[in-house]
Amino acid sequence: MKVLLISSLAPSLLTFRLDMIKAFQRHGHEVIAIAPEHGQQWEEKFKALGIAYYAVPIARTGMNPLEDLGTFLRMIRIIHKIEPDIVFAYQAKSIVYGCIAAKLTGVNRIYALVAGLGSILHSHRKSSIKTIIVKLILKTQYKLALACCKRVFFQNPDDKQAMSTMNLIREEQPSLIHGSGVNLTIFSEQPLPEQDVFLFVGRLLRDKGICEYMEAAKLVRQQYPQARCLVLGPFDTNPTAIPKHELERFVEEGAIEYMGATDDVRPYLQQCSVLVLPSYHEGTPRCVLEAMATGRPIITTDAPGCRETVVDQMNGFLVPPKDTAAIAEKMIWMIENRERLRWMSQQSLRMVRDKYDVDKVNQVIMDTMQIQPMEAVKYVGGDQRL
Template sequence: MIKLIRTSTIPESMNILLKGQLKFLGEFFDITAISGENSYLEELVERENVQVFPIEMQRKIAPVNDFISLIKLYFYLRKVRPTIIHSITPKAGLLSMLAGKMAGVPIRMHTFTGLIFPTRTGFMQALLIKMDQLLCWAATNIYPEGKGVESDLKKFKITTKPLKVIANGNVNGIDLDYYSRKEINDDVTELLKKELHIEKDDFVFIFVGRIVGDKGINELIEAFIGLKSKKSKLLLVGTFEEELDPLQKGTYDEIQRNGNIITVGFQKDVRPYFSISDVLAFPSYREGFPNVVMQAGAMELPSVVSDINGCNEIIVQNENGLIVPSRNVEKLRAAMEQMINNKENYLKMKSNARKMIEQRYDRNFVWKALLDEYNRLLVNEKINPNV
């Protein structure tokens, strides 16, 4: 079978973002997953039935460590001689594409799941742009996760190579059988509500993701505490990352003391939390193509999202959610108030939420489109996909 290498900077990315996909592709390719070593990488072996090879890669810019990772990748690729290497996440993309080019891997694919440089300024933005330009120079094929990412790659002149969005965007699509309210027992939701002190007439906004500044948490907390409705709750599902992107002190203090703000940390299964909520609030500064917005939609939740890449492709204004300007507390608060007070519009958006995900992002459709792309590239290289 043709050898395919998939890489990500940290194993959590591959484990979560590509769930089920590697097992599907394993029917057609000999797959090895490369990322840092921890339990998430080990889980891939059991769940996805693929081989793994641990190589540590730093998320931050770390020249010495990055060079060591690059050399390790190069020697591994020279040893196993794969036909395809396909990376996600920024650092793994840069190192994998460079190592792949050095090692002579014929098909070198990178999917941009999100861009960091549009939210940076000055020297840091210039450095990040140069890194992405270098990545694209070393890659043979480049895939923006959505139209917004594609637009930014063109706008900032990251590459002149052709860009292609697979299917309708997103790296993996949604497992609609798994993300379904039918899968969550009513007894589970009632018990969870009781544990979290959520009453029957509470209107619950939920955020799922890293509890950091870049996800718009400072603005979300400010907007929430300004709501007129006193029967609202804000449920935060995710971990704080105080070293990488700390919240403002006032935000953190408010989260700790406000009884209507509930934190539950990281949850492997977020479905019960969606099931006890009314609206996803996701005011992130930057995304590629956010899984959480699709997951919420599949769980029949409308969303309030910021007007950024991915979010504004999944959400259609007043159809399955509301779109507000990024970093704008007043517009965010107004949208949240509208969700509470305009019952007719809320119910319309709620009824549309799942079917709009079904129509565009079923994972089987996304997987088939990716398999077709691999086979197309193999044919272009005059390699028989069925070898």
């Protein structure tokens, strides 16, 4: 069968969906990908993995209706050309335009993965007229797109319930999975460093809790100046992204060390003793699963997608969202309770192996999508038998 994956970001396919792609290929199916990045380098990267690649401009945060119409029409043309048996889309605009385009071109087996609802749908505070209009448009688009799907995957029960409450999915559609999973061969147990090193990993967005982390780091280093507080991740075009000068202020004050962005987080996880992610909402944070797989305790928020990764006081701590003092308090506790930290690190390993192994997650996805291994055809006496 031809399985088409649609994403708003090509690197995301290679980072978050590669294990799933390989699972499809091991079952004997052809995988095709659509993403916005164009150029020979991307075609070659996907070709090396045995994946046909098509570039379609998708403005992740853009609000130009003419650009979006162009994306939609091009999506229709390419899907019609590919003639896939199955379409799997994730990220907001990929779901909206990919699923509707697939339905219009006659694809029946369409699936979506809602890996977090994003800032607009999660917002409960008083909004501007513009935000209210954007939220209404997004909900309408989601409703139309998800109506095209056989099943919709969610990475946490909060997002599933929210979509259901907003009447955006049918009762029989949702399927809950444990995030994207983590490859336990690539991410394995690493010894804890002797020094107290905290690490934030993620795009530098306010909604990721980067501001609270930096403020907490400042408080921690006032009391324990030997502690290191690292920040790893790229700047972004998202409306909630922080400007460069804001981060540089904390670097100049000595509160944090900015490590830049990377394609391989493992050397930084190896350096740290605790991962801190004070995000306001997630699908299921991949960086947390990767940290758990290396044997790191977690400090994260009691918020959608984050709370599923931590049993409070077992493999780390849950703190209220936007609570700088609580984050700093738990970071200091980790410094002062080294033996307990080591015990927590083992609980992270146990949890990730039991619940978040990528092979287990992908098997649930394939079972739900009814993707079976292609049986070899044997010829016996002129008869074809499976």
